[in-house]
């Protein structure tokens with residue numbers, strides 16, 4: 001048994017703490033605020049069994065131009081943001097080349113394939129079953145040609161990775177989900193994905209489970225992390241806490257901490273927003289609006305519309321263009337009422353150029369471990385990569401954990 005500090009109580013940190021605890025380690029989980037209040041709070045809440053291939057950077061000129069020219073609602077950008085991230089974006093572009101992307105996907109698909117299986121025992125033990133729907137999610141198309149192309153692509157994903165789906169005409173799907181106001185051109189229903197009606201609450205309930213099993217949940221500042229006689233020390237509100245191992249699971253804040261230890265992590269920060277809206281007829285399943293770059297799903301707080309990526313600096317002020325456009329465009333399909341009054345949330349997907357999370361030993365520091373960079377799917381993958389990291393700390397390596405290890409990637 002080892003004493004272990006986990007820094008960061010988002011989905012990734014909390015899941016890691018649980019996995020280590022299950023292996024008999026004494027774990028202290030440190031965050032500057034309550035668990036699940038940041039990126040893991042405001043996402044679209046989908047546990048994405050369908051995401052066998054990570055989002056690459058589009059390489060065809062048409063799509064790139066629609067992003068650059070501001071026509072696409074999937075991505076917005078600022079010159080400062082893009083300039084600051086230029087080296088990471090260039091690497092992302094190169095790693096998105098078809099052959100390399102296929103190689104990365106072979107690793108990624110092994111993670112998403114077991115994601116719901118890895119959440120299941122935690123959902124049950126945490127008594128959080130009421131937050132989870134196991135009915136999949138859908139992609140909605142207004143354009144027939146785009147639907148046909150993606151339906152063929154969905155078939156390929158089934159062949160390559162065993163990801164299951166149904167491709168339906170808009171008319172047929174509308175019979176299933178009368179919340180739709182008119183027939184779309186087509187629907188792809190990914191049947192094995194799950195959705196969560198309050199992502200922050202799910203993380204919180206996992207954290208409560210960790211505490212109920214004897215784990216220590218502490219308020220403290222990860223920036224105080226330092227080497228000490230027995231390993232690593234961090235300051236918490238009550239006292240300094242020392243442990244043999246420390247794990248950095250600070251999501252998009254991880255590179256800032258690690259710069260102090262000499263690591264330059266090339267992260268792409270993809271900001272997203274959400275808003276909640278009243279609706280008399282919530283959709284049966286979360287809907288990815290393929291024409292307008294937003295996801296809409298019913299949450300406890302209302303119909304949550306979550307946006308695509310904004311490539312801006314970390315300190316850039318909120319810009320709700322994508323949310324406003326997405327909401328307006330989706331009104332042809334769903335009845336969307338007044339916006340729920342609440343502080344504006346934004347969060348940042350912590351993306352690495354090779355689209356894989358960093359999971360494993362820090363290359364130049366003993367008993368320091370990296371666990372971040374889950375990009376678009378950290379809510380999905382927290383328990384899966386948490387289990388892999390816990391095994392690696394216990395000296396159990398697999399081909400999959402080697403593929404995610406920082407050693408050959410930084």
Ligand SMILES: Cc1cc2nc3c(=O)[nH]c(=O)nc-3n(C[C@H](O)[C@H](O)[C@H](O)COP(=O)(O)OP(=O)(O)OC[C@H]3O[C@@H](n4cnc5c(N)ncnc54)[C@H](O)[C@@H]3O)c2cc1C
Nearest residue numbers: 010011012032039040043044046222251272377378379380
């Ligand atoms: C709009 C949007 C929609 C998304 N939709 C989905 C989805 O449907 N499915 C999916 O799987 N993923 C989705 N994602 C991605 C997912 O939300 C992230 O990958 C995931 O939440 C990252 O989790 P994390 O634990 O690494 O980071 P976080 O949840 O951000 O946790 C990091 C923690 O570190 C703490 N911290 C930071 N600095 C310090 C410090 N100095 N001291 C102490 N603590 C500190 C923070 O308080 C925070 O609790 C979405 C993201 C966005 C933005």
